[in-house]
Amino acid sequence: MTLLRRAAVRVSGFVARHAGAGSREWAEGFAREVEFIDGDWKALRWAVGGLPVLLTRREASLDSLEKAVSLAEGYFEKRKNQTEAGCFILTPFLMLFAFYLAEACKPMERIGVGIVLASLMYAIFRTYKSTGRKADRSLGPYEMAAEYRLALQREHKSYVSWRNRIGSIVWWGYAGWLCISTYKLDHSVWLEAFIFGLLVGGGLVGDMRNRMKDQRNLRRIADIDALLVRDATEGM
Amino acid sequence: MDSKMRRSPQTTLVLAEFLQAEREWRYGYDLSRATGLKSGTLYPILMRLAERGMLETSWETGAEVAGTGRPPRHIYKLTRDGLRYAQAEVAAAKAAEKAARSRSVRPAFGEVTG
Numbered sequence: 001m002t003l004l005r006r007a008a009v010r011v012s013g014f015v016a017r018h019a020g021a022g023s024r025e026w027a028e029g030f031a032r033e034v035e036f037i038d039g040d041w042k043a044l045r046w047a048v049g050g051l052p053v054l055l056t057r058r059e060a061s062l063d064s065l066e067k068a069v070s071l072a073e074g075y076f077e078k079r080k081n082q083t084e085a086g087c088f089i090l091t092p093f094l095m096l097f098a099f100y101l102a103e104a105c106k107p108m109e110r111i112g113v114g115i116v117l118a119s120l121m122y123a124i125f126r127t128y129k130s131t132g133r134k135a136d137r138s139l140g141p142y143e144m145a146a147e148y149r150l151a152l153q154r155e156h157k158s159y160v161s162w163r164n165r166i167g168s169i170v171w172w173g174y175a176g177w178l179c180i181s182t183y184k185l186d187h188s189v190w191l192e193a194f195i196f197g198l199l200v201g202g203g204l205v206g207d208m209r210n211r212m213k214d215q216r217n218l219r220r221i222a223d224i225d226a227l228l229v230r231d232a233t234e235g236m
Numbered sequence: 237m238d239s240k241m242r243r244s245p246q247t248t249l250v251l252a253e254f255l256q257a258e259r260e261w262r263y264g265y266d267l268s269r270a271t272g273l274k275s276g277t278l279y280p281i282l283m284r285l286a287e288r289g290m291l292e293t294s295w296e297t298g299a300e301v302a303g304t305g306r307p308p309r310h311i312y313k314l315t316r317d318g319l320r321y322a323q324a325e326v327a328a329a330k331a332a333e334k335a336a337r338s339r340s341v342r343p344a345f346g347e348v349t350g
Binding site: 023025026028030033036046047051053054 | 263295310
């Protein structure tokens with residue numbers, strides 16, 4: 001099997017594994033076709049072409065309050081784990097920049113590192129405060145769905161805030177610049193550009209991912225609203 | 237059946253391709269080759285058609301793949317509703333194309349011909 005064919009199989013396999021429940025069968029069928037395409041380039045184009053469609057396909061809309069509750073439980077559990085992982089990942093950065101602060105000689109450098117350090121501490125605090133809450137199991141289905149909606153709404157507000165979006169990219173850019181200047185990589189412009197690009201690119205990819213997530217959240221909010229209204233009117 | 241299916245030239249192409257062999261099961265890649273549509277365009281169309289009950293999907297059965305040593309493929313066929321819809325859509329597209337062609341050869345108001 002050629003390298004291109006192997007890449008095509010890998011990509012289509014990835015699509016089949018990560019497709020949403022509503023489009024899994026399609027993704028598997030799509031992936032199976034790769035084996036029947038004659039040219040390797042054609043196979044790769046086929047696999048890559050279907051990637052965005054099958055991975056971003058809208059999941060089946062919520063049709064019952066029970067489903068919303070089950071999603072809410074999964075959401076709160078995931079957020080709790082993500083918060084712990086986020087704090088775990090951010091802590092070494094915190095220590096690294098604390099080390100930079102101790103090493104920095106120039107006043108401007110100290111101010112810069114201090115800003116990054118403060119923003120890191122704030123990020124950890126915000127992450128923990130906004131997402132680290134556990135779901136209250138004593139809530140009824142209606143309240144649980146409402147709580148879930150509120151959490152999604154909060155996430156959306158945080159996303160649309162331009163400070164968060166621009167801030168994260170600027171932060172990654174600044175962190176990249178700081179890494180470069182600290183390690184004195186002046187002799188290799190390409191390496192500097194690569195590190196800087198990698199960090200800014202990471203920020204941009206993260207922003208794109210958040211954009212997709214935000215669109216899904218908005219759809220889910222609309223679905224929950226419809227369910228809550230239906231539940232309230234049925235009880236009248 | 238939901239009549240609010242988005243009408244697009246690509247959807248009409250796919251429907252016309254299905255009409256070429258109404259009763260036969262078709263493969264995704266073969267449809268893509270016949271219509272010239274990329275996988276990223278073809279699959280959303282197939283999925284929408286299936287969601288609206290116009291397309292039947294299945295997997296090749298053991299008898300079809302027995303002895304060939306290959307895995308079963310996902311196959312598609314128009315349902316009865318889908319067939320009716322496809323015939324109407326393709327006819328409408330042909331009529332629209334014909335009307336557009338006749339409009340383009342008709343002289344504009346005030347135009348001197350001959």
